[in-house]
Amino acid sequence: MSAAGDRQLTALSELAGLVAGGTTRRSQLATATGLSRAAVAQRVDLLITKGLLVETGTVATERGRPPLALQLASDAAVVCAVDLGATHSTVAVAELGGAVLSEATEELDIDEGPEAVLSGLHDQLGRLLADAGHPASHVRAIGIGVPGPVEASTGTVVRPPIMRGWDGYRVPGFFEGRYDAPVLVDNDVNMMALGEYAHRPAADHLLYVKVGTGIGCGIVSSGGRVHRGASGAAGDIGHIRVPGQDDVLCHCGNTGCVEAVASGAAIAAALRDAGLPVEHVADVVRLVAAGDPTARRHVRLAAQRIGDVLASLVSFWNPDTIVLGGSIASLHDDLLADIRAAVYRRALPLATRTVAIEATILGRRAGIEGARRRAVHHLLSPAGIAQFLSTP
Numbered sequence: 001m002s003a004a005g006d007r008q009l010t011a012l013s014e015l016a017g018l019v020a021g022g023t024t025r026r027s028q029l030a031t032a033t034g035l036s037r038a039a040v041a042q043r044v045d046l047l048i049t050k051g052l053l054v055e056t057g058t059v060a061t062e063r064g065r066p067p068l069a070l071q072l073a074s075d076a077a078v079v080c081a082v083d084l085g086a087t088h089s090t091v092a093v094a095e096l097g098g099a100v101l102s103e104a105t106e107e108l109d110i111d112e113g114p115e116a117v118l119s120g121l122h123d124q125l126g127r128l129l130a131d132a133g134h135p136a137s138h139v140r141a142i143g144i145g146v147p148g149p150v151e152a153s154t155g156t157v158v159r160p161p162i163m164r165g166w167d168g169y170r171v172p173g174f175f176e177g178r179y180d181a182p183v184l185v186d187n188d189v190n191m192m193a194l195g196e197y198a199h200r201p202a203a204d205h206l207l208y209v210k211v212g213t214g215i216g217c218g219i220v221s222s223g224g225r226v227h228r229g230a231s232g233a234a235g236d237i238g239h240i241r242v243p244g245q246d247d248v249l250c251h252c253g254n255t256g257c258v259e260a261v262a263s264g265a266a267i268a269a270a271l272r273d274a275g276l277p278v279e280h281v282a283d284v285v286r287l288v289a290a291g292d293p294t295a296r297r298h299v300r301l302a303a304q305r306i307g308d309v310l311a312s313l314v315s316f317w318n319p320d321t322i323v324l325g326g327s328i329a330s331l332h333d334d335l336l337a338d339i340r341a342a343v344y345r346r347a348l349p350l351a352t353r354t355v356a357i358e359a360t361i362l363g364r365r366a367g368i369e370g371a372r373r374r375a376v377h378h379l380l381s382p383a384g385i386a387q388f389l390s391t392p
Contacts, residue, residue: 009382011035012043012389016072016380019053020097024069044070050389051076052096072096078134079375080125082144083188083367084117086110086162086213090368091124093132096140096376101132103368110147113165114157118174140388141379142183143371144171145191151232155185158232161251162214182387184374188367189235190226193218195370196323199361203321207313208366211306211335212326213281214238215259219317224377238263240309258309262302264328270298281327288331296334303335307342314347314355325360332359 011033018032030040047053054075055068074095083090087110092103106124108117129136148160155172157163172183193208197220200206208218217235219227228234238259239252250260260266264281271278271287274294278284287295310322322343324335340357362369378384 006382008043009385011039012047012385013380013382015040015043016047016052016385019070020072020376020380024071025067026070027067029070046389050391052385052388074099076138077140078129078132078138079372079379080129080139080142081368081371081375082121082125082142083191083371084108084110084121084144084146085188086147089117089121089124090364091121091128092368092372093125093128093134094372096379098372098376100372101134102128104128110162110166111164114169114171114174118171122175122178136179139179139181141181141375141384142175142179143191143373143375143378144183144185145188145367145371146171146185147188149232149236150185150187152184152186152190152228153232155183180391182378182384184378186226186228186374187216187218187232187235189216189218190228191218191370191374192325192362192366193220193323193370194224194226194373195362195366195368196325196360197224198369198373200321200323205317205319206321206323207310207317207319208323208325208360209237209306209310209329210326211262211264211302211324211328213263213265215263215306217313237309237313240312242305242308245305258305262305264326267295267298267302267328271295274298285327285330288334299328299331299334300338302328303338304342306335307339308346310339311343311346314343314351318351320354320356322355322357323360324358325363325366329359330363 014033015029018029023029023032026040030037051073053070054073055070077096078093081092088105089108090105092100094100108120148163149158151158154170156170157166159167171185175183189210196208197203197206204222206220210216215238217237219235221227239257241256242258242261245256245261248260249255250257264284267284268278268281288299344352360366
């Protein structure tokens with residue numbers, strides 16, 4: 001594309017982003033961008049004609065004729081958000097502005113493989129679109145979080161520890177021919193981090209730490225940019241070694257990984273060894289909530305080990321916010337104090353004096369909210385705008 005074409009897409013993306021952020025009048029857009037009112041009008045009219053923006057209602061003013069208000073389209077444009085877990089799929093159909101039109105959670109087994117799982121997901125999407133009153137042609141972007149490492153640029157799953165049969169599978173390829181929309185695939189914890197970041201206006205550099213069956217981390221830096229590293233492996237903290245635990249084998253093949261000694265699955269195994277009736281992570285949560293001293297002791301020990309790992313991350317990356325999510329993180333009263341103590345004890349004072357360590361705001365909704373935002377962010381980017389304009 002020519003330099004002029006790139007500038008046009010960048011300008012259209014900026015205008016659409018401002019409208020998404022609440023700038024509703026053409027005069028305000030001109031002020032915010034520095035463009036002339038004529039240039040704003042030309043670009044806004046194009047986005048209206050293509051169905052990305054609509055002009056409706058009026059904005060109250062002190063004098064003169066009230067101007068019409070701009071907003072993201074909803075009648076013929078929606079996004080789909082998907083949070084795939086090891087045993088469930090949560091799917092939502094939402095307006096570009098954020099309102100969820102339909103949503104459902106269904107059980108699945110991720111180890112059934114990509115074709116079976118994604119076929120079920122496709123059926124689930126179809127039902128939710130029908131419930132929302134939208135055909136497949138109205139889907140403008142799909143965001144999908146999966147419980148494994150992902151090459152985000154292609155949506156390819158890479159050597160996942162718990163997704164049998166998915167290695168090397170390019171997820172967007174399944175949807176080609178089914179939806180004329182970009183499919184954005186990422187690790188589920190990155191999606192959760194993005195969702196949580198958007199609801200914390202004071203956060204600038206955020207770590208989202210998921211403590212559930214396993215342990216993972218999503219990294220979001222200033223402006224809401226997910227940090228994935230050179231090949232998408234950034235945040236895979238579950239396999240950082242905990243000193244003194246070399247006799248504990250991890251499913252990755254190494255020993256002493258924090259996931260092998262401090263995850264929900266590890267705590268459950270330790271409680272079974274102690275003679276308690278524990279099968280799943282939910283049983284750990286139930287016992288701690290009931291005040292079982294053995295369960296609480298093991299959770300606090302896990303918190304100390306996680307805190308030691310996070311202390312290194314705080315010194316290295318200097319975040320201002322650490323958010324704890326996942327099923328075990330629901331026990332925040334039993335986790336936060338010991339994690340904070342370890343971080344403040346081990347990390348550099350300059351790095352700890354401003355860091356906030358808090359429980360999730362969104363809970364289980366972090367993944368689906370992050371996937372929705374990922375889809376909308378792409379749609380409003382220059383690349384997304386280019387795809388949108390090329391759609392008949």
